[in-house]
Amino acid sequence: MEIETGVPLARLTTIGTGGPAAAFARPSTLAELEEAVAWAAERGMDVVTIGLGSNVLAADEGVDALVVRLEGELASVSIDADLLAAGGGATNAVCLHRARSAGLGGLEFACAIPGTAGGGVRMNAGAYGSDWSTILRRALVVSRAGSGWLEAAELGLSYRHSSLERGAVVARVEYRLTPRPPDEIKAEVADLVARRKATQPTNKRTFGSVFKNPPGEVGAGRMIELSGLKGHRIGGAVISPRHANFIENADAATSADCLLLMAEACRRVGEEFGIALEQEVVLLGSDPEGV
Numbered sequence: 001m002e003i004e005t006g007v008p009l010a011r012l013t014t015i016g017t018g019g020p021a022a023a024f025a026r027p028s029t030l031a032e033l034e035e036a037v038a039w040a041a042e043r044g045m046d047v048v049t050i051g052l053g054s055n056v057l058a059a060d061e062g063v064d065a066l067v068v069r070l071e072g073e074l075a076s077v078s079i080d081a082d083l084l085a086a087g088g089g090a091t092n093a094v095c096l097h098r099a100r101s102a103g104l105g106g107l108e109f110a111c112a113i114p115g116t117a118g119g120g121v122r123m124n125a126g127a128y129g130s131d132w133s134t135i136l137r138r139a140l141v142v143s144r145a146g147s148g149w150l151e152a153a154e155l156g157l158s159y160r161h162s163s164l165e166r167g168a169v170v171a172r173v174e175y176r177l178t179p180r181p182p183d184e185i186k187a188e189v190a191d192l193v194a195r196r197k198a199t200q201p202t203n204k205r206t207f208g209s210v211f212k213n214p215p216g217e218v219g220a221g222r223m224i225e226l227s228g229l230k231g232h233r234i235g236g237a238v239i240s241p242r243h244a245n246f247i248e249n250a251d252a253a254t255s256a257d258c259l260l261l262m263a264e265a266c267r268r269v270g271e272e273f274g275i276a277l278e279q280e281v282v283l284l285g286s287d288p289e290g291v
């Protein structure tokens with residue numbers, strides 16, 4: 001399997017920012033993935049998996065790790081009765097399409113989450129009252145300690161959090177779904193997508209929610225808005241005029257621009273509400289799991 005160098009992460013992230021990966025691999029089988037993880041271990045390098053890059057902000061200076069993107073067999077989808085098996089790199093859109101064709105419901109909530117199966121596990125992604133914990137049966141996890149299936153209960157899934165170890169790669173997942181007529185699935189998805197378009201900047205380059213919603217009635221976006229920051233711009237990045245918990249790449253933004261906006265949002269919300277916002281977006285940098 002080829003190990004590339006200098007691959008710019010700006011090409012692999014939805015916000016379109018980020019410097020080069022120190023090393024980059026596209027394993028397409030379990031054996032290739034294990035080979036990549038061993039390659040990194042021999043060199044004392046961290047492994048960072050990138051899915052669709054829809055919830056990451058990679059440092060402009062680059063990421064000092066072996067970055068892997070799962071392809072081929074590790075992005076494929078199959079269905080057996082009410083069980084959907086997917087590679088960690090399979091997109092939510094493809095999983096949902098296959099589930100709907102097979103008359104299986106349960107994944108509808110993920111229709112507007114532009115990520116992969118593995119990214120969904122790592123983030124316990126969710127929307128409209130459901131998240132990965134509601135569908136995940138088990139995940140095949142590869143790390144330098146070895147490969148093995150973990151049951152959903154062993155993954156510590158909570159609000160936008162999993163207990164996956166640093167460097168662990170979700171190679172495959174199994175979702176337990178429920179029979180549902182395809183027409184009903186289609187109608188619900190259309191409704192959810194329309195709701196998204198009405199409230200979020202779906203046609204802009206973003207990395208999804210910047211901050212987790214703090215406990216209580218008022219969401220992070222509303223707090224940022226009430227702090228007067230909607231539309232606030234630093235360099236090429238702007239706090240979305242549509243939904244303040246999104247940062248848009250308005251014009252050749254850098255990750256540094258986004259980080260400065262995040263720091264300003266934290267400062268102002270702290271002053272206004274006495275709340276310490278916790279970031280949802282994953283920062284990748286010279287210390288790969290934290291800029």
Ligand SMILES: Cc1cc2nc3c(=O)[nH]c(=O)nc-3n(C[C@H](O)[C@H](O)[C@H](O)COP(=O)(O)OP(=O)(O)OC[C@H]3O[C@@H](n4cnc5c(N)ncnc54)[C@H](O)[C@@H]3O)c2cc1C
Nearest residue numbers: 051052053054055088115116118119120122125126170208
């Ligand atoms: C327009 C928009 C709307 C969004 N809406 C939502 C929403 O409603 N709800 C929500 O929860 N999120 C939302 N997101 C954020 C994002 O789509 C989700 O967090 C998604 O699950 C990330 O998946 P990904 O494959 O793109 O992961 P990435 O963004 O590539 O990675 C995110 C994290 O997961 C890790 N990771 C990725 N793949 C694997 C793998 N195979 N094994 C181990 N770790 C892995 C990465 O290393 C990183 O730590 C939105 C994003 C955008 C841009």
